[in-house]
Amino acid sequence: MVRLVLIGLVAGFFSALLGVGGGTVVVPLLILVNRFSERTAMATSLASIGAIALVGSVSYALHGDVHLGYAVLLGLPAAVGAVGGTALQQRIGGPALSLAFAGLLAAIGIWLLV
DSSP, X not given: OHHXXXXXXXXXXXXXXXXXXXXXXXXXXXXHHSOOOHHHHHHHHHHHXXXXXXXHHHHHXXXXXXXXHHXXXXXXXXXXXXXXXXXXXXXXOHHHXXXXXXXXXXXXXXXXXX
16 A cells, blocks of 8 residues: 555656656556556556646646646547557457557657657
8 A cells, every 4th residue: 555655746846847747657666566467457556547647737826837738739649549448458458558558668768869
């Protein structure tokens, strides 16, 4: 339980600070620290994103930094994409899912360094 709370604190911190959290922080920590399977870690991360996003959005909105129209333009298609991504994720085997996720994280890291 304590580990989950710490993972949540780290995710919230990095989500607000750098705009990352669910996929790049929570999922790897749930897999490495709490020994979740990839599928369960991804599902748990997605379930927690609502609370993280709400608090972060309100915090930024209080500082006048939220463009609501753009948020809706990003959010609605993202919700549709989440349905599609979940459907695809349920069809991919565990090892392939692990490799795909590791590849995504590596690609993001390289892209940010370049």
